[in-house]
Amino acid sequence: MNLFAKARDLGIQTEFIDGHGRPHVTAADALKVVFEALPSQAARGLIDGPVVIRRGHRADGKLLPGARLPVRWEIDGDASMVVGETPNGAIEWPGNLPLGVYRLRLSDAGGAVEEVPLVSAPAGAFGGDFDRGWLLAVQLYGIRSTRNWGMGDFTDLAELIELAHRFGADGIGLNPLHALFDDRPGDCSPYSPNSRLFLNALYVDVDAIPEFSEGAVPAVADTTPRLRQSETVDYVAVAALKWPALRAAFKAFRAGATPERRTDFEKFRVERGRLLSHFACFEVLRHKLGTPWWDWPAEWREPDEAACAKLREGPDAEEIEFVEFVQWNADRQLAACKARADELGMKVGLYLDVAVGVQSNGFDAWNEQGAISHLLGVGAPPDPLAPAGQDWGLAGYNAIGLEQRCFEPFRQMLQASMRHAGAIRLDHVMGLKRLYLVPRGFGPRDGVYVPMPFEAMLALTALESDANRCVVIGEDLGTVPEGFRDRTRDWGIWSYLVMMFERDGRGAFHGIDYYQSNALVTFNTHDLATYAGWRHFNDLKQKRSLGFDPGETDDDRWRALNMLDQVLGAHGIHDNDFNAIAEFLARTKSRLMAIALEDVLELQEQPNIPGTIDEHPNWRRRMPLCIDEMAGSVDEAGLKAATRARRGK
Numbered sequence: 001m002n003l004f005a006k007a008r009d010l011g012i013q014t015e016f017i018d019g020h021g022r023p024h025v026t027a028a029d030a031l032k033v034v035f036e037a038l039p040s041q042a043a044r045g046l047i048d049g050p051v052v053i054r055r056g057h058r059a060d061g062k063l064l065p066g067a068r069l070p071v072r073w074e075i076d077g078d079a080s081m082v083v084g085e086t087p088n089g090a091i092e093w094p095g096n097l098p099l100g101v102y103r104l105r106l107s108d109a110g111g112a113v114e115e116v117p118l119v120s121a122p123a124g125a126f127g128g129d130f131d132r133g134w135l136l137a138v139q140l141y142g143i144r145s146t147r148n149w150g151m152g153d154f155t156d157l158a159e160l161i162e163l164a165h166r167f168g169a170d171g172i173g174l175n176p177l178h179a180l181f182d183d184r185p186g187d188c189s190p191y192s193p194n195s196r197l198f199l200n201a202l203y204v205d206v207d208a209i210p211e212f213s214e215g216a217v218p219a220v221a222d223t224t225p226r227l228r229q230s231e232t233v234d235y236v237a238v239a240a241l242k243w244p245a246l247r248a249a250f251k252a253f254r255a256g257a258t259p260e261r262r263t264d265f266e267k268f269r270v271e272r273g274r275l276l277s278h279f280a281c282f283e284v285l286r287h288k289l290g291t292p293w294w295d296w297p298a299e300w301r302e303p304d305e306a307a308c309a310k311l312r313e314g315p316d317a318e319e320i321e322f323v324e325f326v327q328w329n330a331d332r333q334l335a336a337c338k339a340r341a342d343e344l345g346m347k348v349g350l351y352l353d354v355a356v357g358v359q360s361n362g363f364d365a366w367n368e369q370g371a372i373s374h375l376l377g378v379g380a381p382p383d384p385l386a387p388a389g390q391d392w393g394l395a396g397y398n399a400i401g402l403e404q405r406c407f408e409p410f411r412q413m414l415q416a417s418m419r420h421a422g423a424i425r426l427d428h429v430m431g432l433k434r435l436y437l438v439p440r441g442f443g444p445r446d447g448v449y450v451p452m453p454f455e456a457m458l459a460l461t462a463l464e465s466d467a468n469r470c471v472v473i474g475e476d477l478g479t480v481p482e483g484f485r486d487r488t489r490d491w492g493i494w495s496y497l498v499m500m501f502e503r504d505g506r507g508a509f510h511g512i513d514y515y516q517s518n519a520l521v522t523f524n525t526h527d528l529a530t531y532a533g534w535r536h537f538n539d540l541k542q543k544r545s546l547g548f549d550p551g552e553t554d555d556d557r558w559r560a561l562n563m564l565d566q567v568l569g570a571h572g573i574h575d576n577d578f579n580a581i582a583e584f585l586a587r588t589k590s591r592l593m594a595i596a597l598e599d600v601l602e603l604q605e606q607p608n609i610p611g612t613i614d615e616h617p618n619w620r621r622r623m624p625l626c627i628d629e630m631a632g633s634v635d636e637a638g639l640k641a642a643t644r645a646r647r648g649k
Contacts, residue, residue, distance in 0.1 A: 003028055003031045003035070004031070006035065007118035008032060010080045011203065011450075011451040012449065012450050013434070013449035013450075013451075018383065020383070022132070024445070025384070026447070027446050031448065032251055033440070033441065033442065034376065037375035037439065037451075038373060038376075038400055039370045039400045039401045042478075045064060045066045046064055046067045047061070047104075047106060047114060048064055049095065049403075050119065050403060050456040051117075051118040051257050051307075052459045053119070053497055054122075055391030056123040059092055059095050060090040060091070060092055062090055062091070063086070063090075067088060067106075067108045068109040069108070070086060070087045071107065071108045073101075073106045074090065074104070074105045075094070075097065075118055076105060077100065080093055080362060093419060097120040098120065099463060099466070101117055101118075101119050101288070101411070101460070102118040102119075103118070108621065117406045119406055119463065121459035121462050122400075122466040123461055123462075124462050124490075124491050125462040125471070125473075125491060125493055126464035126470055126492070127492055128347070128348075130591070132380075132590075132591050132592070132593075132645070133170030133348060133592055133646055134168075134169055134586065134592065134593040134595060134643055134646045135164075135167075135170060135592060136163075136169045136594075137172075137173035137522070137596045138160060138201065139152075139175050139526065139593040140152040140175060140188075141175070141188070141202075141203075142233065142620075142623050143156040143157075143622075143623070143627060144228070144625065144627070145159070145228075145628070146626055148228070148428040149206070149220070149233070149238055150227025150228055150230065150231045150233060150237065150243060150322075150621075151202060151238050152348070153201070153203050156205075157203075158337050159628075161340055161341050161346070161553070162629060163441060164489055165341075165344045166631065166636075167634075167639055167643075168640050170347035170348050171326075171341060171351050171612060172350060173425075174351065174355075175190045175192040175350040175526065175607075175619075176352070177200055177203060177352065177410065178194070178355060179193060180194055180200050181194050181362070182204075182239070182283070184606055185202070185238070185239035186235055186236055189520060190355070191355045191356070191427065192355070192394060193358050193359065194358070194359055195279060195364045196280065196355060196358060196416065197364060198279055198330075198363075198411060199326070199327060201246065202235070202239060202242055203330065203333075204246065205333060206246060207247040209249045209329055211252035211256070211261075212248060213252065216249070217244050217248055220240060223478075224254070225318070233620045233621075235620070239299055242470060246322075246326055249324065249329075250321075250326075254318075254321075255548060260377060262448065264332070265325065265328050266576060272327070275367075275412060276304075276327065277312070277324075279323065280321075280323035281320060282363045284311070284316050284320055284323065285300055292360075293361060293365075294361075294375040296441075297486070303367050312326060327410050334350075334420050338420040346422075346527070348422035348425065349422040351421065351425065351592075351594070352421040353421065353424070354413070354424050354426050354427060355394070356392070357378045357392065358372065358394060359393070360374035360375075360377070368401070368405070368409040369401075370401035370405060371397055371401035371404075371405050372395050372401070372409070372507070374440075376395065376398070377391045377392065377393060377437065377440065378396040378428075378435055378436065378438075379438045380436050380479070381436055381447060381459060382445060383596040384446070387432070388443065388444060389438075395539065396431060397409065398437075399450070402416075402452075403409060407460050410457070413549075414460070414465075415464060418464060418465070418468035421470050422471065423470060423473060424470060424471075426472065426473070426475060427475050427497075428475060429476050430476065430479075430484060431452065432454060432458060433451070433453050433454040433481055434450060434452055434454075435452065437449070437450050458487060458488065462493075465492070467591070467614055471592075472493045473495070473496055475496045477498065479528070489518065492518070494520060495518070495519040495520075496522075497520065497521045497590060498525060498528070499524075500528060500534075502521065507605070508557060508563050509564055509567040511561055511567060512587050515589055516589065517589045517590065517591055519590040519592070520591075521585050521588055521590035521592070522595070523599065524596065525606040527606075529606050530604060531581060531599045531602075532599070532604045533605065533606055534557075536604055537560065539559055543609070544615070546609070546615050548611065553582040567584070568580055570572055578599050579642040583645075595643075600630075600639065601634065603623075607619065607621060
């Protein structure tokens with residue numbers, strides 16, 4: 001079949017108008033690699049894709065014209081089966097199915113048989129059990145304290161929860177906490193994970209592990225004073241302390257843990273089940289073999305239960321248990337933070353960020369090779385800010401592989417992300433509808449838009465959100481497909497509104513009444529200037545010093561500052577410090593507001609400058625003050641006055 005005809009049949013968009021307004025056609029050789037990277041799928045003749053049954057909505061289905069009637073259908077669940085038959089091609093699916101994911105099997109009079117997933121979903125995602133609240137947004141790695149080992153950890157997070165509660169906040173917003181590569185600590189971007197299913201072990205407070213003794217690793221006492229004083233996180237040095245310390249704690253655990261600790265460890269292993277076992281085996285194999293998983297010996301190139309069981313029984317058994325031990329301690333320390341937020345009555349507790357994809361040579365891509373292709377990178381087509389397009393170096397889901405696995409990989413990712421969260425943010429939420437995929441070996445200009453089963457992805461997100469009582473916020477910035485936000489809002493997924501971008505065609509800032517209710521509103525993001533940096537043109541100066549065009553002149557910024565004063569004044573706010581911004585945002589209808597710790601502390605440096613690697617200390621910058629010094633340096637009364645519209649009566 002002609003490649004472009006095949007692409008049309010699969011809904012793959014090879015022709016589109018790029019961000020410059022120019023028509024774009026993907027090269028045929030690039031398209032060939034895309035097809036080779038995707039799982040094969042037989043042409044459908046009975047039904048066009050996954051079925052969604054939504055509570056409170058009619059559940060009508062229709063067969064494709066080629067189906068030979070009558071058609072029998074079976075909905076197969078773990079413990080039950082529902083059957084039916086249609087003589088005319090129209091189907092009313094049962095509306096009383098328990099919530100969950102099923103296999104739908106259809107067979108027609110001509111002998112054709114097809115299977116697709118069926119999602120029985122709630123009416124919408126969990127909407128939160130609060131009116132309006134606000135969050136303190138923090139880059140956890142950058143937290144400074146008198147006791148941590150040179151980067152923020154989960155004990156610091158517990159102290160931040162106390163501080164946020166004192167300020168009147170309803171939770172802490174965090175950078176992604178996903179597992180990175182332990183043997184490459186310098187590759188520290190939280191948005192380029194090894195796995196979204198597990199946690200970054202460097203956030204473990206080793207001192208808080210009961211089995212760890214202070215003198216077990218002498219280098220800790222010698223080195224931590226220097227690391228605590230550094231302006232940026234030295235991940236390599238921190239890792240060089242933490243991993244030996246974690247091993248010392250594990251050795252002590254094996255030698256003399258209490259029965260309660262042993263019982264809880266086994267409970268955690270049961271909770272995380274096969275995923276944890278696979279992750280531990282993968283990490284051990286990755287260290288032993290030292291090459292990307294696709295170059296491993298055939299017996300390990302794909303996850304296999306029998307092979308993993310054999311590995312667990314061999315000389316690597318203790319190393320596998322160590323990986324699980326580390327994840328257990330990370331999980332329980334994060335859980336303790338959530339529990340403390342709950343005790344304090346915080347409406348959200350933890351708001352966690354979820355990366356759009358994973359590293360192609362990491363665990364998730366190895367464990368789900370059908371649903372995640374390591375040969376396709378997630379990115380974006382050319383636009384005015386990135387004229388060459390973007391390849392983010394991440395592997396993402398594909399629809400065919402997800403459907404063949406009944407969406408289990410996507411559900412597992414959501415479950416892991418929501419495990420201790422009251423809210424999550426899905427980075428680049430447009431990926432629920434389509435992903436711009438760049439074949440390996442080609443540039444971003446030769447990517448294609450590959451569709452996702454949008455309604456099913458929304459239904460699955462609502463299903464897990466409802467089950468975990470977790471609000472879902474979709475980062476819907478940038479190029480958004482027509483009608484996309486209408487569908488996400490209809491399913492109860494909140495928007496992500498950044499005041500910097502909420503302006504009309506003249507550049508004037510929108511007023512308070514413009515902001516919608518089911519949304520998180522913030523002044524900026526980790527990729528943008530802090531408020532103090534924005535007011536002082538710091539971002540423009542930095543980008544120019546790096547040879548970048550900031551896309552804005554000094555005159556443009558002066559106009560923006562003037563327009564900001566105008567919108568604040570129009571709402572009776574006659575100052576322009578950050579508390580004025582906080583008051584403006586607090587008075588919007590948007591049910592959540594995030595305030596960056598950098599803005600509370602009036603810092604000018606931003607956490608990340610997109611497009612840079614070593615030119616800027618991305619994901620390394622530390623707070624200038626220790627946690628116990630922060631309250632005294634913040635205008636607490638002014639912050640509380642600014643956010644009073646968000647506090648309960």
